[in-house]
Each structure stands twice: as C-alpha cells, then as structure tokens.
Ligand SMILES: Nc1ncnc2c1ncn2[C@@H]1O[C@H](COP(=O)(O)OP(=O)(O)OP(=O)(O)O)[C@@H](O)[C@H]1O
C-alpha cells in the first residue's frame with residue numbers, strides 16, 4: 554500500500570491518440586493483475602465514454618454465462634472488487650477525486666483522470682497542473698509529433714517550469730506503432746524532446762486491432778475490459794503489461810499492490 558494517492562493522466566490535445574483506451578487498459582492491469590487500488594475519473598464530459606464502457610461491461614456479465622462465471626470467481630471467490638469509475642468534469646475533477654478518496658475506507662494508490670484534449674475547455678489546465686504524472690501518447694506522424702511537442706511545451710512552460718503545479722514527470726510514449734517505424738522520426742525530434750525535459754518511455758504500444766475492441770458477446774477472450782484482467786494470450790505482444798510495469802516504476806509504486 555502506497556502512502557499517498559497519485560494523480561495520473563494520459564493526456565494530449567490531439568484527438569484519437571489512445572488516451573481513453575490506454576487509461577482503461579492500464580487501470581485494469583494495475584488493479585486486476587498487480588493488485589493496486591485504483592479509481593478512474595472520467596472527465597470527458599458529456600461523452601463519459603469510460604462510464605458507458607463500464608455500464609456495457611456490467612450488462613454483458615449479466616447476460617452471458619461464461620462472463621458470469623468469471624465474475625463470480627474473480628469477485629466472490631477471489632475477493633476482488635471492481636475499481637470505481639466515476640463520471641466527472643474537468644472543472645470538478647480534483648474535488649471529485651478528493652471526495653472519492655475521503656469516502657473510501659482504504660487509500661487509493663492511483664487515481665486516473667481521463668480528460669478532454671481541448672485546453673481551452675475550462676478547468677483542464679488547472680486539473681492537469683494537479684496531476685503528479687502525465688503520460689503523453691504520440692504516433693509516429695510528423696504533424697502529430699509537432700502538435701504533441703507544442704502541447705508538451707505548453708504544459709512545461711505554464712505548469713512545470715513555473716513550479717505552480719505538482720507535476721513530477723511528463724512522459725511521452727509511442728502508440729499505434731507499425732512494425733519498426735518509430736526510430737527515424739524520434740531521432741529527428743530528439744533534440745526538441747530533450748529540451749522539453751520530456752522523457753520518452755522505453756515501451757511503445759503496437760498498432761493492433763485488439764485495442765479497438767471492448768469486451769463483447771462475440772468473443773469469450775478479453776483484452777480491454779473495465780471489469781476483468783486481459784487474457785494472457787491477448788496481452789502477449791500488446792506491450793500493455795510492459796507499459797503498465799514501466800509506469801509503476803516511474804510512479805515508484807511499491808512492487809506489489811497486494812497486501
Ligand atoms: N495501439 C493501438 N492500436 C490500435 N488502435 C488503438 C491503439 N490505441 C488506441 N487505439 C484505438 O484508437 C481509437 C482512439 O482511441 P481513444 O478513444 O482511446 O483516443 P482518445 O485519445 O481518448 O480520443 P479522444 O480525443 O476522442 O478522447 C480507439 O478506437 C482506440 O481503441
């Protein structure tokens with residue numbers, strides 16, 4: 554059990570980079586596989602896509618014998634609880650997180666915030682400044698990289714370097730990597746990345762169709778779910794486990810969340 558609850562966001566102003574998908578995958582891995590106490594604040598109002606995903610996951614369990622049995626084993630017999638997914642807004646996110654923490658009998662290790670990408674949406678900058686760690690997904694596309702570095706510069710200049718917020722680390726990671734394409738672009742931008750004190754994570758996530766599929770009736774195998782850990786076979790080659798483990802190292806979470 555870690556003493557202080559860490560606030561973490563996957564964030565970038567570029568749409569469709571995987572913020573929401575990686576939030577769910579990481580939260581589920583940390584909670585169901587590593588045993589950490591996590592909560593997710595879905596601040597992407599009004600879509601609240603993680604809140605809806607949780608609702609769909611719950612519905613699937615009630616209507617499917619296989620998932621029902623799995624849920625029984627995990628939640629009843631395994632004594633595991635599903636992590637909280639709470640709808641919020643960028644303006645009220647910190648208040649809502651504090652309320653969640655205050656209402657919980659045991660402290661959380663990590664609260665994940667899924668924020669909208671638009672910085673001009675009220676409250677986003679303020680909330681970002683209150684994060685302990687921000688992870689920035691980027692794809693190996695020149696335009697995406699340029700706009701992402703602008704975003705990181707903005708965060709750095711307005712929050713990190715003025716010492717206003719509590720951000721301890723900005724970490725960039727490659728998402729949707731096809732084959733081995735990432736290095737030339739990275740090298741070309743390495744200087745700019747270094748100047749921003751931006752760390753590039755060792756782990757990158759491959760472009761793979763499994764990221765796009767939520768838990769569903771058609772398949773018994775699970776990759777992305779807010780209620781179950783990913784199947785080992787699907788985890789293999791997804792790098793989600795490596796990414797989550799690297800995040801644990803960065804956050805300096807004590808190695809085993811299980812008490
Ligand atoms: N590594 C990946 N490989 C393939 N598809 C991916 C990968 N990561 C994310 N995706 C898919 O890309 C799409 C966009 O991802 P997601 O919704 O998580 O992005 P986002 O940054 O939250 O977008 P928004 O700005 O709309 O909130 C989703 O369909 C998601 O499943």
Ligand SMILES: [Mg+2]
Pocket residue numbers: 572573574597602
């Ligand atoms: Mg999203």
